[in-house]
Amino acid sequence: MHENTLPSFVQGLREDLRPIFSPRMLLSAWLPCLMITVLHYRTGEHHAWGHDILRRLYYLPILFAAFAGGVRGGVTLSVFASLVYLPHAFTRLLVQDPADALEKGLEILLYNIVAVVAGLLVDRERREREKQERLATRLGDALDEQRRMEAQLIRAGKLGALGEMTAGIAHEIKNPLHALKGTAEILRDAVPESVPERRMLELHIAEIDRLGQAADRFLSFARPISADRRPVDPRSLVDRVVALVSTQARREGVETVVATEGTADIPRVMGDPDLLVQLLLNVALNGVQAMTPEGGGTLTFSLGAEVQGGKEHVRMRVANTGPPIPGEDLERIFDPFYTTKDEGTGLGLSICARIADQHEGALTVRNLPEDRGVEFSLSLPAVGAGDG
Ligand SMILES: Nc1ncnc2c1ncn2[C@@H]1O[C@H](COP(=O)(O)OP(=O)(O)O)[C@@H](O)[C@H]1O
Numbered sequence: 001m002h003e004n005t006l007p008s009f010v011q012g013l014r015e016d017l018r019p020i021f022s023p024r025m026l027l028s029a030w031l032p033c034l035m036i037t038v039l040h041y042r043t044g045e046h047h048a049w050g051h052d053i054l055r056r057l058y059y060l061p062i063l064f065a066a067f068a069g070g071v072r073g074g075v076t077l078s079v080f081a082s083l084v085y086l087p088h089a090f091t092r093l094l095v096q097d098p099a100d101a102l103e104k105g106l107e108i109l110l111y112n113i114v115a116v117v118a119g120l121l122v123d124r125e126r127r128e129r130e131k132q133e134r135l136a137t138r139l140g141d142a143l144d145e146q147r148r149m150e151a152q153l154i155r156a157g158k159l160g161a162l163g164e165m166t167a168g169i170a171h172e173i174k175n176p177l178h179a180l181k182g183t184a185e186i187l188r189d190a191v192p193e194s195v196p197e198r199r200m201l202e203l204h205i206a207e208i209d210r211l212g213q214a215a216d217r218f219l220s221f222a223r224p225i226s227a228d229r230r231p232v233d234p235r236s237l238v239d240r241v242v243a244l245v246s247t248q249a250r251r252e253g254v255e256t257v258v259a260t261e262g263t264a265d266i267p268r269v270m271g272d273p274d275l276l277v278q279l280l281l282n283v284a285l286n287g288v289q290a291m292t293p294e295g296g297g298t299l300t301f302s303l304g305a306e307v308q309g310g311k312e313h314v315r316m317r318v319a320n321t322g323p324p325i326p327g328e329d330l331e332r333i334f335d336p337f338y339t340t341k342d343e344g345t346g347l348g349l350s351i352c353a354r355i356a357d358q359h360e361g362a363l364t365v366r367n368l369p370e371d372r373g374v375e376f377s378l379s380l381p382a383v384g385a386g387d388g
């Protein structure tokens with residue numbers, strides 16, 4: 001809608017002129033210049049030294065204008081000073097000797113040269129400063145990005161080490177457990193059903209099974225997740241998760257909302273759709289569970305695109321109303337086995353974080369302002385032009 005119409009031209013001109021007529025310029029350049037001119041014209045012919053002083057006083061407002069407005073400000077004022085001084089010098093040219101007139105002419109030339117040189121210096125200085133400021137913000141962005149990656153690496157490293165240890169322990173438990181179960185079954189079969197000890201052996205076997213299941217769970221956490229990555233439309237992922245979660249959500253009195261605003265231009269991501277659905281579903285179910293004690297609430301899915309470290313990323317958000325996560329727990333909820341639920345395993349979010357890491361993405365959490373709930377945010381690199 002920004003055509004080159006007359007109003008937009010006038011608008012542009014006004015923007016250009018604003019610095020030249022800023023209050024600072026008016027006070028330190030225009031007003032002194034006018035005052036000097038008035039004085040100059042009112043000084044009698046015989047006060048030659050007065051004219052000499054006043055003529056040179058013009059340099060002050062010209063320099064001020066260059067300091068405040070660069071070449072543009074300085075030259076505007078030097079041209080103005082030249083024009084108002086010219087008639088004065090010109091009348092003298094007619095009545096007095098040409099050598100004097102030449103001197104006046106040179107003075108006028110000098111006004112403009114001083115304005116250009118001072119203005120150029122000021123402009124160069126300003127450009128240099130702006131360049132430094134731009135560099136500083138870019139450096140700040142890069143540092144933020146590095147901190148984010150460090151945190152992610154620490155998390156990935158912690159998870160990797162923990163995974164290996166868990167797998168080791170689970171293996172050590174599973175082998176003797178196998179033997180225990182076998183012998184317990186033989187013993188159970190040897191004891192007739194009517195004998196009270198038979199019940200104890202059945203309990204014994206049930207507990208061995210429970211321990212075996214726990215070991216299996218730990219092993220499944222420790223197993224490397226293999227991803228089959230291909231370009232995926234993030235909207236299809238959200239749709240699948242919503243279909244899976246909405247039935248349970250409704251049962252708990254939770255409303256599921258998908259924010260569709262601005263989703264037309266969401267690029268695809270490189271990912272394993274099943275793993276990404278698993279991740280989002282885990283997060284969504286946690287959200288529903290977080291709202292359940294009070295009952296009811298809203299689970300909101302939203303999508304966005306943004307540039308991070310020069311690369312395009314897709315951001316998928318899952319937010320739930322309900323109580324915020326206490327500050328000290330925000331750091332720990334991604335840790336394996338960290339849970340606040342009686343029936344929880346504490347593995348959900350740590351697996352989610354591993355899936356995100358594997359996709360070169362990041363899963364983060366924050367409490368929404370004004371106690372509006374909790375928001376998990378998954379950022380994934382978008383499929384670049386060359387990725388198919
Ligand atoms: N949306 C949420 N709101 C509040 N707390 C949450 C939310 N999601 C996760 N949590 C906290 O993080 C903990 C770990 O979650 P998770 O790893 O999925 O394990 P689990 O669900 O088995 O407890 C939860 O026990 C809960 O305290």
Ligand SMILES: [Mg+2]
Nearest residue numbers: 282286348349
């Ligand atoms: Mg969970």
